[in-house]
Amino acid sequence: xxxxxxxxxxxxxxxxxxxxxxxxxxxxxxxxxxxxxxxxxxxxxxxxxxxxxxxxxxxxxxxxxxxxxxxxxxxxxxxxxxxxxxxxxxxxxxxxxxxxxxxxxxxxxxxxxxxxxxxxxxxxxxxxxxxxxxxxxxxxxxxxxxxxxxxxxxxxxxxxxxxxxxxxxxxxxxxxxxxxxxxxxxxxxxxxxxxxxxxxxxxxxxxxxxxxxxxxxxxxxxxxxxxxxxxxxxxxxxxxxxxxxxxxxxxxxxxxxxxxxxxxxxxxxxxxxxxxxxxxxxxxxxxxxxxxxxxxxxxxxxxxxxxxxxxxxxxxxxxxxxxxxxxxxxxx
Amino acid sequence: xxxxxxxxxxxxxxxxxxxxxxxxxxxxxxxxxxxxxxxxxxxxxxxxxxxxxxxxxxxxxxxxxxxxxxxxxxxxxxxxxxxxxxxxxxxxxxxxxxxxxxxxxxxxxxxxxxxxxxxxxxxxxxxxxxxxxxxxxxxxxxxxxxxxxxxxxxxxxxxxxxxxxxxxxxxxxxxxxxxxxxxxxxxxxxxxxxxxxxxxxxxxxxxxxxxxxxxxxxxxxxxxxxxxxxxxxxxxxxxxxxxxxxxxxxxxxxxxxxxxxxxxxxxxxxxxxxxxxxxxxxxxxxxxxxxxxxxxxxxxxxxxxxxxxxxxxxxxxxxxxxxxxxxxxxxxxxxxxxxxxxxxxxxxxxxxxxxxxxxxxx
Numbered sequence: 206x207x208x209x210x211x212x213x214x215x216x217x218x219x220x221x222x223x224x225x226x227x228x229x230x231x232x233x234x235x236x237x238x239x240x241x242x243x244x245x246x247x248x249x250x251x252x253x254x255x256x257x258x259x260x261x262x263x264x265x266x267x268x269x270x271x272x273x274x275x276x277x278x279x280x281x282x283x284x285x286x287x288x289x290x291x292x293x294x295x296x297x298x299x300x301x302x303x304x305x306x307x308x309x310x311x312x313x314x315x316x317x318x319x320x321x322x323x324x325x326x327x328x329x330x331x332x333x334x335x336x337x338x339x340x341x342x343x344x345x346x347x348x349x350x351x352x353x354x355x356x357x358x359x360x361x362x363x364x365x366x367x368x369x370x371x372x373x374x375x376x377x378x379x380x381x382x383x384x385x386x387x388x389x390x391x392x393x394x395x396x397x398x399x400x401x402x403x404x405x406x407x408x409x410x411x412x413x414x415x416x417x418x419x420x421x422x423x424x425x426x427x428x429x430x431x432x433x434x435x436x437x438x439x440x441x442x443x444x445x446x447x448x449x450x451x452x453x454x455x456x457x458x459x460x461x462x463x464x465x466x467x468x469x470x471x472x473x474x475x476x477x478x479x480x481x482x483x484x485x486x487x488x489x490x491x492x493x494x495x496x497x498x499x500x501x502x503x504x505x506x507x508x509x510x511x512x513x514x515x516x517x518x519x520x521x522x523x524x525x526x527x528x529x530x531x532x533x534x535x536x537x
Numbered sequence: 538x539x540x541x542x543x544x545x546x547x548x549x550x551x552x553x554x555x556x557x558x559x560x561x562x563x564x565x566x567x568x569x570x571x572x573x574x575x576x577x578x579x580x581x582x583x584x585x586x587x588x589x590x591x592x593x594x595x596x597x598x599x600x601x602x603x604x605x606x607x608x609x610x611x612x613x614x615x616x617x618x619x620x621x622x623x624x625x626x627x628x629x630x631x632x633x634x635x636x637x638x639x640x641x642x643x644x645x646x647x648x649x650x651x652x653x654x655x656x657x658x659x660x661x662x663x664x665x666x667x668x669x670x671x672x673x674x675x676x677x678x679x680x681x682x683x684x685x686x687x688x689x690x691x692x693x694x695x696x697x698x699x700x701x702x703x704x705x706x707x708x709x710x711x712x713x714x715x716x717x718x719x720x721x722x723x724x725x726x727x728x729x730x731x732x733x734x735x736x737x738x739x740x741x742x743x744x745x746x747x748x749x750x751x752x753x754x755x756x757x758x759x760x761x762x763x764x765x766x767x768x769x770x771x772x773x774x775x776x777x778x779x780x781x782x783x784x785x786x787x788x789x790x791x792x793x794x795x796x797x798x799x800x801x802x803x804x805x806x807x808x809x810x811x812x813x814x815x816x817x818x819x820x821x822x823x824x825x826x827x828x829x830x831x832x833x834x835x836x837x838x839x840x841x842x843x844x845x846x847x848x849x850x851x852x853x854x855x856x857x858x859x860x861x862x863x864x865x866x867x868x869x870x871x872x873x874x875x876x877x878x879x880x881x882x883x884x885x886x887x888x889x890x891x892x893x894x895x896x897x898x899x
Binding site for chain 1: 587588589608609610611614615616618619620622623624625626635636639640683687
C-alpha cells in the first residue's frame with residue numbers, strides 16, 4: 206500500500222502536474238497550428254537532436270569543404286568554391302599517385318580500396334568458419350565462444366599496443382622465432398608484412414562480433430532441415446552451399462554491410478599499431494582525413510572536409526545498393 | 538521384398554536408456570503404426586530406422602540386409618517430418634528434386650518423377666511456389682511428395698498430421714491410407730493419437746518406455762488387450778477400470794467384488810485365479826447394459842454429454858471411481874440421476890495384480 210502511495214505521489218509530481226501545467230500551452234499551440242500539425246510538436250525534441258547533432262554537422266562539413274584557410278571560425282574562412290576538391294583531384298596521371306598534388310590522399314584511397322575488400326573477405330570468411338565450428342557439438346563450446354568474443358571488448362588502443370608488443374623488433378613473436386632457431390623478422394617495417402598484420406589485427410579484434418551474429422543465424426536454421434538433407438543424400442559441400450548459405454543469406458547481408466562500414470572507418474588500431482607506415486603503406490582514408498585536418502600544421506580543415514564528403518558519398522552509394530539487394534529476403 | 542526386422546535394437550542417450558533391446562518384424566507392404574504416450578521412444582525408434590540416430594546395440598535389416606552401418610540416404614527409406622522440414626528457400630519443384638540431384642539422377646528422369654509425384658498429390662500447380670506461400674495441408678503434401686520421388690522401399694512418417702487442424706487431419710488420414718493402397722510400399726507411421734492408429738494401421742505396435750507392450754491388428758488390440766496399459770491406451774473414450782477382488786471361484790464362474798458395489802458374477806472358466814486374488818475389471822463405455830429393475834451397480838451421473846448421435850454419461854460408483862457409459866442415440870438421463878448398470882456379457886476384461894490379462898475363455 207505504501208509503495209503504491211509513493212508511486213502515485215511520484216507520478217503526480219513528475220508527470221501529472223507538469224502535464225497539467227503545460228496543458229494550456231499545448232491547447233494554445235493546437236489552436237494556432239491546428240490538430241494536423243500537432244504531431245510535429247511531439248516529434249520536435251527528437252528531430253531537434255537529429256538535426257543538431259547529425260544533419261547540422263554534415264552541412265557544416267559542406268561549408269568547410271567550400272572554404273579555405275586554417276582558421277576555425279566560419280566567419281573567418283574565405284569562400285574558395287570547389288578549390289579543395291580540385292586540389293584533391295589535381296593529378297598528372299590518375300594511374301600514378303605520385304603525380305598528384307595530394308598524393309597521400311590517393312595512396313590512402315588506394316590502400317583503403319585494397320584493405321576493405323581483403324579485410325571484409327577475411328573477416329566474413331573466418332567469422333563464418335568459426336561460427337560453423339562453434340555451432341557444432343564440441344567440448345568446451347561456451348569457453349571457445351567466450352575466447353573468440355573477448356577481443357571485441359578490448360579498447361582499440363589496447364589491441365594495437367598488445368600487437369605492437371608482439372610484432373615489434375624485440376617483440377614476443379620474434380622472441381619465439383629466435384627461441385626456435387629461426388631468423389627474426391621486422392614485421393612492421395616491410396610494407397607487405399605491415400599490411401598483412403594490419404588486416405590480421407583488425408580481423409582478430411572485430412571477428413568475435415560478427416561470429417556471434419553468424420552463430421545466431423546458424424542456430425535459427427531448424428535441425429530437421431539438415432536431417433531432411435541427410436535423408437536426401439546431400440554431401441557436406443551440398444549441405445553447405447544449398448542449405449546453410451542460402452538460409453544464412455539474410456544474416457550474411459547484415460554482417461556484410463556492418464563489416465564494410467566498419468572496415469572503411471578503420472582508424473584507431475592502425476594509427477597506434479603502424480601509424481600508417483612504413484611510409485604510407487598502411488595509411489587509410491580516415492587517417493588521412495584526421496591528419497590533414499588536425500595533426501599536420503597548418504590545419505587544412507577545408508581539404509579534410511572535402512575528403513570526408515567524398516568518402517560519405519561513396520558509402521551512401523554502397524549502402525543504397527545494399528538496401529536494394531536486401532529487399533524481400535525472408536523465407537517465413 | 539522390403540520387410541524390416543529389428544533385432545535386439547537398443548538406444549541410450551548417455552545414461553538414459555530409451556529403448557532397451559527391442560525385437561520386431563514388419564512384413565513387406567504393411568502399414569504399421571507405432572503408438573504410445575509422449576516419451577515412449579516411438580520417434581526415437583523411427584529415427585533409428587531412418588538412420589538419423591545411431592543404435593547403441595542390435596541390428597536393423599531391410600529386405601534381409603543389415604543397414605545398421607549404412608548412411609541414412611542409402612537405406613532405401615524416406616521420411617516425412619512432423620514439421621515437414623521443407624527447404625524454405627527452394628520452390629516446391631526444387632524441394633522435390635533436391636534429393637534426386639544429389640544422387641546424380643539424369644535430369645529427364647528427375648522431371649518425370651517430380652511430375653508424377655505432383656500429379657499423384659495434386660500439387661502440380663504449386664510446383665513453382667515456395668513453402669511460405671503454401672497452406673499447412675499443401676506443405677504436408679509436398680513433404681510426402683519429396684518422399685515419393687525417392688521411390689523408397691519404406692516410408693517413415695513422424696507424426697505428420699499433428700500440425701494440421703482437426704478437419705484437415707481426417708482428410709489427410711484418408712489420403713495417406715489411399716496412398717498406401719496405391720503404392721503398396723511398407724509404411725511406418727508414428728503417432729500418439731490412437732484414433733490415427735486404429736483407422737490407418739494394418740498392424741499397431743503399442744510402445745511404453747521403449748518396450749513393445751503389444752503388436753497386432755487394430756481390432757485385435759481393441760478386443761483383446763494384453764495388459765492394463767494397452768487396454769487403457771487403445772480405444773477412445775478409454776476403458777473403465779474397477780479395482781476389486783475375486784471372492785469366490787466356482788463352476789458357475791468368478792465372483793467379482795468391488796468396494797461398495799454388489800458382487801458380480803463373471804460366468805467364465807476359473808482359469809488360474811484363486812479366491813482372494815486382487816484384480817482389475819475393465820469394461821469399455823459401450824459395453825454396459827442399463828437395467829430398468831434396479832439390479833446391477835448403482836452409478837450416480839455427474840455429467841451427461843449429448844453429442845446428438847451419441848451420449849456419454851460420466852458417472853461414479855459409490856466410492857467415487859469414475860465410470861463412463863456410452864449410449865447410442867440421445868439419452869434422457871440427466872445430472873444427478875442414479876443408474877443401474879451391468880457389464881454386457883462376454884465384453885469384460887480381467888487383469889491380475891500385475892496388470893496382465895486373465896484369459897476368461899470368453
